[in-house]
Amino acid sequence: MKYKKMIFLPVIIGISLSIVLYLSQFSQNDSELIDVNSLIDIETSQDIKSKKMTLQNYVWKNDQTFKTKLPSNIQQSYVDKKFDDFENVKKIDRIYIKMNYNVDSTAYMFFPNDPNNELLIYHQGHRGDIVFGKSTIEFFLNKGYTILAFSMPLTGDNSKPTIHNNELDKKLFLDSHDKFRFLENNDFSPMKFFVEPIYVSLNYIDSEFDFNSYNFIGISGGGWTAVVYSALDDRISKTISVAGSLPFYLRTSPENFGDYEQNVPEFYDIANYLELYIMSSYGSDRGLLQIFNEFDPCCFSGTEYVSYENVIKNKISELNLGTFEIELDKTNKEHSISTSSLKKSFIFLKNIID
Numbered sequence: 001m002k003y004k005k006m007i008f009l010p011v012i013i014g015i016s017l018s019i020v021l022y023l024s025q026f027s028q029n030d031s032e033l034i035d036v037n038s039l040i041d042i043e044t045s046q047d048i049k050s051k052k053m054t055l056q057n058y059v060w061k062n063d064q065t066f067k068t069k070l071p072s073n074i075q076q077s078y079v080d081k082k083f084d085d086f087e088n089v090k091k092i093d094r095i096y097i098k099m100n101y102n103v104d105s106t107a108y109m110f111f112p113n114d115p116n117n118e119l120l121i122y123h124q125g126h127r128g129d130i131v132f133g134k135s136t137i138e139f140f141l142n143k144g145y146t147i148l149a150f151s152m153p154l155t156g157d158n159s160k161p162t163i164h165n166n167e168l169d170k171k172l173f174l175d176s177h178d179k180f181r182f183l184e185n186n187d188f189s190p191m192k193f194f195v196e197p198i199y200v201s202l203n204y205i206d207s208e209f210d211f212n213s214y215n216f217i218g219i220s221g222g223g224w225t226a227v228v229y230s231a232l233d234d235r236i237s238k239t240i241s242v243a244g245s246l247p248f249y250l251r252t253s254p255e256n257f258g259d260y261e262q263n264v265p266e267f268y269d270i271a272n273y274l275e276l277y278i279m280s281s282y283g284s285d286r287g288l289l290q291i292f293n294e295f296d297p298c299c300f301s302g303t304e305y306v307s308y309e310n311v312i313k314n315k316i317s318e319l320n321l322g323t324f325e326i327e328l329d330k331t332n333k334e335h336s337i338s339t340s341s342l343k344k345s346f347i348f349l350k351n352i353i354d
Contacts, residue, residue: 036274059195078093088114095148104158117211120147125224152222154175223244226240241290242292250304278324305326
């Protein structure tokens with residue numbers, strides 16, 4: 001038993017080091033030589049449908065109840081002091097979802113005073129609480145959007161449970177996403193922690209409301225979530241990912257390697273990032289906008305996306321359904337969604353609707 005306890009930290013270090021060594025083999029010059037088209041195994045709409053179903057089966061395994069599952073608890077007209085200074089809010093509902101290993105998710109549904117009957121999901125990144133997305137939430141509330149706001153697993157108001165891990169034969173404090181790898185087995189994937197709360201919340205909203213469309217915007221890890229989720233669920237119309245991800249062949253800098261969820265081999269063997277971009281973009285009244293901050297101090301800065309931008313656009317054109325766009329914010333020197341990017345996001349949403 002002592003041996004298992006001793007390997008816990010080295011296992012984490014070893015896995016992380018392996019990823020670093022693998023990705024560091026590639027330089028920016030190497031990426032320019034890569035045939036991006038050859039990395040994409042999508043030719044038809046049937047290919048997209050097949051990958052979506054395979055991804056869902058990987059995430060939820062044999063448990064297909066997610067398709068009809070509803071939240072554990074709904075608190076209507078919820079009051080919390082941390083939201084007191086949010087403007088143009090008629091009321092807030094609190095949506096609570098409990099999952100495996102006592103991991104949970106608390107979402108907040110903000111209703112505007114003058115609704116346009118469009119739902120926009122906002123997803124915060126690793127920074128934590130959704131209050132850090134106040135400017136984005138308020139911007140779209142003022143445009144009439146009802147906002148469904150999430151934090152990432154183990155952050156914000158979400159739990160950080162301590163569990164007993166049988167494989168390690170020890171207690172495991174789930175305080176970081178990288179520890180999720182110790183929960184993986186043939187019957188369970190921790191990837192569900194990132195997407196099930198959204199799916200379940202939309203099941204509830206399907207049953208209680210009649211919005212014209214569901215849309216998604218996320219920053220950082222929330223931008224990653226936006227792409228992955230919209231690839232899994234056709235109910236999402238427009239998706240906006242800000243500083244969220246790059247394909248693996250462009251992740252040559254340590255700051256771009258990402259956490260556990262961005263590097264699960266079995267998941268990305270089914271659909272790599274390029275294919276996820278296509279899946280998020282494809283469909284009637286669907287589209288994906290990626291926004292990158294050129295001088296982002298955190299991650300995914302610069303203009304490396306140019307190596308795949310036209311490839312994805314051409315693929316969507318060949319499929320003849322959907323929209324893919326990339327915008328570069330040349331002035332924002334923070335890891336955030338700037339006012340300029342919010343305006344571009346709103347134009348993107350309206351153009352596809354119109």
